[in-house]
Amino acid sequence: MTALLPASRTADVPPTTGTAQAVRLDGIERSFALAQGRREVLRGIDLDIAAGEIVAVVGPSGCGKSTLLRLVGGLDNPTRGSISIDGTTVAAADERTAVAFQEPRLLPWRTLAQNVELGLPRGTARRPGRERVEELLHLVGLAHAADQRPREVSGGMAQRASLARALARNPSVLLLDEPFGALDALTRLRMHDLLLKIHAAEPTTVLLVTHDVEEALYLADRVLLLRTLGDDAHPSIARTIDVPGIRPRDRADRGLADLRADLLEGLGVDTHHRITEENR
Numbered sequence: 001m002t003a004l005l006p007a008s009r010t011a012d013v014p015p016t017t018g019t020a021q022a023v024r025l026d027g028i029e030r031s032f033a034l035a036q037g038r039r040e041v042l043r044g045i046d047l048d049i050a051a052g053e054i055v056a057v058v059g060p061s062g063c064g065k066s067t068l069l070r071l072v073g074g075l076d077n078p079t080r081g082s083i084s085i086d087g088t089t090v091a092a093a094d095e096r097t098a099v100a101f102q103e104p105r106l107l108p109w110r111t112l113a114q115n116v117e118l119g120l121p122r123g124t125a126r127r128p129g130r131e132r133v134e135e136l137l138h139l140v141g142l143a144h145a146a147d148q149r150p151r152e153v154s155g156g157m158a159q160r161a162s163l164a165r166a167l168a169r170n171p172s173v174l175l176l177d178e179p180f181g182a183l184d185a186l187t188r189l190r191m192h193d194l195l196l197k198i199h200a201a202e203p204t205t206v207l208l209v210t211h212d213v214e215e216a217l218y219l220a221d222r223v224l225l226l227r228t229l230g231d232d233a234h235p236s237i238a239r240t241i242d243v244p245g246i247r248p249r250d251r252a253d254r255g256l257a258d259l260r261a262d263l264l265e266g267l268g269v270d271t272h273h274r275i276t277e278e279n280r
Contacts, residue, residue, distance in 0.1 A: 024048050041067050046235075057209045099166060112150070116164045134146075225241070
């Protein structure tokens with residue numbers, strides 16, 4: 001079982017009382033019935049995520065990253081094991097969680113403000129709801145674009161609206177499924193800093209699925225490396241890496257470079273050969 005970490009490691013941010021809650025996965029397995037038999041995706045997942053912690057999940061395609069995310073959100077059920085948030089079992093489409101995907105998935109006929117409004121909890125009164133939407137648009141830097149429609153804004157702006165919509169639910173657990181994967185490199189870096197700003201202003205527990213090792217190390221307190229299950233009986237969490245330092249981190253930090261090399265090797269990338277070729 002992985003040890004709990006402090007709820008926040010962001011520099012110069014005073015403690016706040018947010019809605020962040022702890023997540024526990026106990027003996028999680030997930031398999032799917034196929035024509036040629038059952039395909040096992042996750043096995044032996046035991047994990048504790050502290051309230052307010054940011055945990056990134058990396059691994060090769062097909063290793064179960066997105067499946068793990070769906071299980072925590074109650075969008076899928078484990079074949080075996082249990083998942084709880086703050087000690088209470090996760091329910092179907094658990095309202096304590098919110099999800100942001102790689103694509104913004106905004107309704108094209110609605111304005112950005114109206115799309116964010118869709119994320120508000122059911123029964124939210126009109127005035128408090130409007131104020132909450134305005135607050136979130138300001139937080140993600142879209143107050144000036146509230147009345148624009150998705151086709152009228154950039155991909156980065158649309159993704160910011162998607163994050164605001166997810167936060168509108170005031171989630172205890174924010175689930176991010178490669179939310180920056182479709183963005184250009186510069187916009188992605190800006191979105192990383194925005195996510196840290198949001199996390200400081202709206203404390204929540206974050207589970208981030210990504211293929212970007214540098215993204216994982218810059219944002220997360222811990223990085224989980226998943227493996228694709230074969231014929232062996234090993235759990236599908238191959239490694240857990242604690243990321244040192246406080247956020248925002250220095251992207252050029254040598255310690256992060258060493259961790260990056262470790263993770264890439266865990267993903268099957270020969271970093272020694274790559275470094276040798278680059279130094280010729």
